[in-house]
Amino acid sequence: MAITCKNNKLIAWVAEVQAMVKPDTVVWCDGTKDEYDALLKLMVDSGAATPLEKRPNSYLFRSHPSDVARVEDRTYIASREQVEAGPTNNWIDPEALKKTMRDLYDGCMKGRTMYVIPFSMGPIGSPISKIGVEITESPYVVVNMHIMTRVGDKVIETLGEDGEFIPCLHSVGAPLQPGDKDVAWPCAPIEKKYIAHFPEENLIWSFGSGYGGNALLGKKCLALRIASTMARREGWMAEHMLILRLTNPQGKRFHIAAAFPSACGKTNLAMLQPSIPGWKCECIGDDIAWMKIRPDGRLHAINPESGFFGVAPGTSYNSNPMAMESIKENAIFTNCVLTDDGDIWWEDMNAPCDHGIDWKGQEWTPDKKDADGKPVKGAHPNARFTAPARQCPVICPDWEDPNGVPIDIFVFGGRRSKLVPLVSQAFDWDHGVYMGATAASEATAAALDVKGSIRRDPMAMLPFCGYNIGDYWQHWFNMGDKLGTKAPKIFYANWFRKSPDGKWLWPGFGENARVLKWMCERVEGRVDAVETPVGYVPKASDLDTNGLDISDSEIEELLRIDAAGWKSEVPEIETYLRSSGDRLPDRMVQQLEGLKNRLGI
Ligand code: GTP
Ligand code: SPV
Ligand code: MN
Numbered sequence: 001m002a003i004t005c006k007n008n009k010l011i012a013w014v015a016e017v018q019a020m021v022k023p024d025t026v027v028w029c030d031g032t033k034d035e036y037d038a039l040l041k042l043m044v045d046s047g048a049a050t051p052l053e054k055r056p057n058s059y060l061f062r063s064h065p066s067d068v069a070r071v072e073d074r075t076y077i078a079s080r081e082q083v084e085a086g087p088t089n090n091w092i093d094p095e096a097l098k099k100t101m102r103d104l105y106d107g108c109m110k111g112r113t114m115y116v117i118p119f120s121m122g123p124i125g126s127p128i129s130k131i132g133v134e135i136t137e138s139p140y141v142v143v144n145m146h147i148m149t150r151v152g153d154k155v156i157e158t159l160g161e162d163g164e165f166i167p168c169l170h171s172v173g174a175p176l177q178p179g180d181k182d183v184a185w186p187c188a189p190i191e192k193k194y195i196a197h198f199p200e201e202n203l204i205w206s207f208g209s210g211y212g213g214n215a216l217l218g219k220k221c222l223a224l225r226i227a228s229t230m231a232r233r234e235g236w237m238a239e240h241m242l243i244l245r246l247t248n249p250q251g252k253r254f255h256i257a258a259a260f261p262s263a264c265g266k267t268n269l270a271m272l273q274p275s276i277p278g279w280k281c282e283c284i285g286d287d288i289a290w291m292k293i294r295p296d297g298r299l300h301a302i303n304p305e306s307g308f309f310g311v312a313p314g315t316s317y318n319s320n321p322m323a324m325e326s327i328k329e330n331a332i333f334t335n336c337v338l339t340d341d342g343d344i345w346w347e348d349m350n351a352p353c354d355h356g357i358d359w360k361g362q363e364w365t366p367d368k369k370d371a372d373g374k375p376v377k378g379a380h381p382n383a384r385f386t387a388p389a390r391q392c393p394v395i396c397p398d399w400e401d402p403n404g405v406p407i408d409i410f411v412f413g414g415r416r417s418k419l420v421p422l423v424s425q426a427f428d429w430d431h432g433v434y435m436g437a438t439a440a441s442e443a444t445a446a447a448l449d450v451k452g453s454i455r456r457d458p459m460a461m462l463p464f465c466g467y468n469i470g471d472y473w474q475h476w477f478n479m480g481d482k483l484g485t486k487a488p489k490i491f492y493a494n495w496f497r498k499s500p501d502g503k504w505l506w507p508g509f510g511e512n513a514r515v516l517k518w519m520c521e522r523v524e525g526r527v528d529a530v531e532t533p534v535g536y537v538p539k540a541s542d543l544d545t546n547g548l549d550i551s552d553s554e555i556e557e558l559l560r561i562d563a564a565g566w567k568s569e570v571p572e573i574e575t576y577l578r579s580s581g582d583r584l585p586d587r588m589v590q591q592l593e594g595l596k597n598r599l600g601i
Helices: 008-021 033-046 094-105 139-148 153-159 218-234 266-270 321-326 429-437 469-486 509-523 552-559 563-578 586-599
Strands: 025-028 049-051 059-061 075-077 113-121 130-136 166-171 194-198 203-207 237-239 242-247 253-259 280-285 289-293 299-302 307-311 332-334 337-339 384-388 409-413 423-425 440-442 454-456 489-493 530-532 535-537
Touching: 008 094, 008 113, 008 130, 008 166, 033 049, 033 059, 033 139, 094 166, 094 194, 094 203, 113 139, 113 153, 113 218, 130 139, 130 153, 130 218, 139 218, 139 307, 139 332, 139 384, 166 218, 194 218, 203 218, 218 237, 218 289, 218 469, 242 266, 242 509, 253 509, 266 280, 266 307, 280 299, 289 469, 299 469, 307 321, 321 384, 409 429, 409 509, 423 509, 429 469, 429 489, 429 586, 469 586, 489 509, 563 586
Parallel strands: 025 113, 059 332, 075 194, 130 166, 166 203, 253 409, 409 489
Antiparallel strands: 049 059, 113 130, 194 203, 237 289, 242 253, 242 280, 289 299, 307 384, 332 384, 423 489, 423 535, 440 454, 530 535
C-alpha cells in the first residue's frame, strides 16, 4: 500500500488521466518486493510470463511479433516550432498531436488496472536526479520500471506538496470489453503507435507499444529526449553513454564515458574485464549518463538508471561474463528461447540448446529453416534482459554517489567494417565535438524501422536528442568553453573493422581494455601519437598487444588511415551537417574546413 500523495499537481494529473483512459481500478505503486512478486504472479497466472525453473525469481516474456524494438518512425518531438525539433527528428504540431492522441487514449484502459509509478532517475535526493511519474496499464512495464528506476514511497515523500515531476503517460492501447479474453502481449497496430515528447512542457505521451524504450518511459523518453532539452536549458548534459572506472596498476583512476549507438557495445564495454594484468574496471552505468559541472570545475556523471536493459544475443561467459553473472536471478527476459529444462537461451550464448520454444512461441531446433530455407533464429536479435545493476559483480562501489564521478575521457564510436581505425584521438575539444557529430554506424536490430547500411548517428543521440541537432552541437561547444582545460579528452573507437574476407580484425570485448589503456596513457602524457588528417592514432608499438594473437600486419591495418576513403566521405558529411541550416554552429564549419585542408581537398 503506497503512502498518501500530497502533491496536488500529481493528484490532479492522475485524476485527469483516469477520466480519459477509464480504467477499472487505479493502483499507486509502492516499489516493494511484495508488489513486484504479486504482479509477476498475476502475469504468470494469465499466461503472459513464464517462470524459469533454472533461474531463481526470473521470468520470460514473449512480445507480440510486431512489437520488438523502438519505432523511430513513430517517435515524435512535438515542439511549437518545427525548427526546434530540427532535421533529425519527426516533428508534429503539439496541439494536433494531442487531439489525435486524446482520441486514442479515450477509454484505452477499459477493463484494466491503471498503475501510477512514481520513480526517480538517479539516486533519490542527488542534485542531478529528476523525478518522473509513469502511468501505465501494463504490469510488464511496472516490474521493469522497478528494476530500471527507483520506484516507490520515497519518491512521493521527496515530491512533497509542490515538488516537480515529469509526467509520463503510457498505454499499450488495447482496452478490454466485458467478456474479452486478454492476450499475452497487448499492443496497438503500428499506425496507432505514438512515442510523443512535448519538450516545452517536459511531458511524455506514449501509446500502442509495450516494448523497451517505447514503454519504459524513464529511459530513452525521459532520461534522454526530455532530459537533453532540460540539460541544454540548465547547462548540463544528458548523453547516451556508458560510464566506467578504470584503475591502472599504479592505482590511478580514470572515469570514461562512451557513446556508441544502440547495440554497438556499451553494455559490453561497461562491464569489461581487462585482459591486461594489473588493470581493473568497474561499471557505473551501461546506457545513459547525466553530467554536471561541479565546483571543482570538472564534469561529473551519474547513471540515472538502476538496472540494465541489455541486448541478449551475443551475451556469453566469453563475451560478457559480468552480464551473465548479473542475470543469474531476479531477471526479466524478453523474446529469448525457452529451453526444455526451464532456462533461457539465445544465439551466441556459448551454451548448448538442441530444442526449445522460440521467441514466437514455436517449437525450435538449431537447424530450423523458414519457407525460403533460411535459418530461423531462436531469440529475436533485439531480445533483452532486465537485471538490477547491483547484481553486477563489478558494479563500482560509488555507482550511486549522488555527486557522480569526474569524467576524464569521452569516447565516441559505432560499427564501421571499413575505413575507421581502431582508435584515434581528437586534436582538441572542438575537433572531438566534430568527431562525435559525424560518428556513423551500420544498422542494428535495436530499432525496427532503421534500414540501409551506414547512417550518421551524432554522439549516438540521433534517435534520442529532443531538440535541433545544430543547437545540440552548439551546446557541446559551449560546455567545452565552460570546462576549459578541465574538459575530458575525446577519442573515437571502432571495434568492428573487418578484413576483406569479412572477419573481425580486432578481438574486441575484454581486449578493448588495451585501447582504453592507450587512451589513459595519452591523458597522462606518457605516449606520443601519430598525427593524421583525422586525428592522432597510436604508434603500433604503443598499443599493448602482449599475449594477444594478432599479427603486425593486422595491427597496421587496424590503425591505417585511408586518406582517399576519408576524402570520399566528405561531400556526404557536408550535406549531412548542412541539413541543420542556420543552426549549424560556425565552429562545426571550421572543423569541416580544417579536415578538408588536412586531406588536401
Ligand atoms: P543498447 O542497449 O541497444 O544501447 O546497446 P549497447 O550499445 O549496450 O550494445 P551491447 O553492448 O549490448 O552490444 C551489442 C552487440 O554488439 C552484442 O551482440 C555484442 O556481442 C556485440 N559487441 C559488443 N562489444 C563488441 C566488441 O568489442 N566486438 C564485437 N565484435 N562485438 C561486440
Ligand atoms: C537502445 O535502443 O539504445 C536501448 C534499448 O538501450 S531501448 O530501451 O529499447 O531504447
Ligand atoms: Mn541504448
